[in-house]
Amino acid sequence: MSESHLKTGLNFDRFLATHYPDVKRQHPGEGRRKWRLRVADMLWELPAEQRNLLNETYDPSVYDHADFNVDEDPLDRPEPEGEPVGFGILIRTDFSNEEAWQAFYAKIQEGEAEIAVPLSASQDEDEQMGEDSSNAVPEGPSNDLENVSLRRDAQVPPVPADQMDEDDSADEDDEESEPPHRMIFCLNPTTPEGRQRFTSMSNIRALRLFGDVDIRAAPSRPPDVKRVSPPNRLIDQGGWQEIYFSRTVWVYDAQSNIDQCARLVSSQGPDLYGTATGDSWRARASHVCELQYNIRAGIRIDFNGLDRWDYGERVRNIQEVEQRIAR
Template sequence: MDPIDPFFSKFLATTYPEIKHRHLLEGRRKWRLRAIRQFWAMPLDVKRNTYTNQLSQPEPSDESDFFTDDDLFDEITDDEAPGLGILVRTDFSNEEAWRSFLAKLKEGEDEFSPSTDEEQNTETKNYQEEPSASTSDVKMDDDEDDDSESSSDRDPGPIISILDPGPEIRPYFSDISNLAALRLLSDVDLRKITVPPNVKRFNPPNPIMDYDGWQEIYHGKTLWIYDATSNRDQSARLVSKRSDFYGTATADSWRVRVSHICELQVNLSNGAITIDFGGMDKYTYDERVRNLREAMES
């Protein structure tokens, strides 16, 4: 579990229980999103007073509900679930291109980790229930392995897990933005952000860049988005969970060829490299604009 901002954890301790009570059929991620929206809606002076007042409060337990409550997609997003990253299919118009992409992804994983068991190179989860349902209603079309082999004897599993939504929930994933994907599959957090000397504050304010000196960020596995462009060029969007420096945004993305995804994922996970979304690894402008708009609308 990634560390959460101390202030936000204390803020959740005071707001999350009531939110959960009012929206029982949702899940942890949506409840946390509702809490952060309450924070964004506060006037600046109320934000500052809330922050000051919360500093003296005790740290919530790691077993608090806002850490441990279930969420619809936990089975593929939990730290214990297979995969360092998740490939999310958001375009369903070209099955041939999708299958070609998966085949190339498997080739890349075989080249990078030739000892990986063939059956575990990709793991496809087909979710068939409405996302507004309770987490106990989730059904998946994958075959469960019922043997009693201990986890220590098993292969490490795929580098990238595959989320190919079933027909019932495809409308919720079709052509979604980076920010929408983060909100579905990652846990929201909050952090204070400082404007560097001689740098103009971002205007107009926006939660995923700078809103009253705070920024919305996310914790979870790396997300890769397969979209309509992927059908044509066999690339995917690599999504940023937080900005690297002032002027970049949470949910920025950069396109990566399928042949490079597995190697890049491993190097990102072990800290060997980072992606500079504001420098040479330039973020995709249209996706940035889309994320900024959605951050203010919801």
């Protein structure tokens, strides 16, 4: 076994392998993401000493074909049949102003047309794009945006199988059968039931619907910074942090009707101690597709080491997790 395939950290996969089958049997029909989340709840409820017994060096590929990685989920592909799969998903969560939404959506369509990403773009092309645009700074709705910077991520989060480009070794027939891609899929529920489900949705709720939960080490804490108190799984609980593997999540909310911006949601938390999984900041509609293209290439957004994410949304996420609302 090559050491390059080994991972050191909290082996959530081993915990899933032990508990996922029972959870799946006890809650039939819920789907992979909900089952994984139930197991994560069990892990967080353990005393820190027991949880830390899972801290080890292991080969994650052992679990590639485990049920908790391959079981279907109702929202694996929210796009209608025949609709191109989006690298990002824009969720409409406010339905009070149709005119504002249509204006916003028109800018998204314009952005996609301007970028015109080849549907079969290779990873090499994505990486080259990222290098060429690494110094770009998007505009935004607030004065904070002068501090926004783009940087290449050392570890680009895995992309779900139904969103990945075909491997270079795949034959042409397989490549032709791969569903086409677009930059952003806009989820705009039209039924009363659908709108009720998504109205005023929080960032963490969106991540839990469209992402798979995992656990990683919390960002390093500087010596002069106190540990977060009380502990929270989205920031730091015993040195660990809850994260999600998902498409890029964008949220259109009530404020979007006014500022024509969407929340860009962090599925893994910025690499800055004290920030949280589910943190977000607002990006103008005219920049959404460009930012999505950069993110697809492995570029991460930061504020030059400053915590300038939306604090109100962070508090909301934490409260929902603590109260078990975000399910």
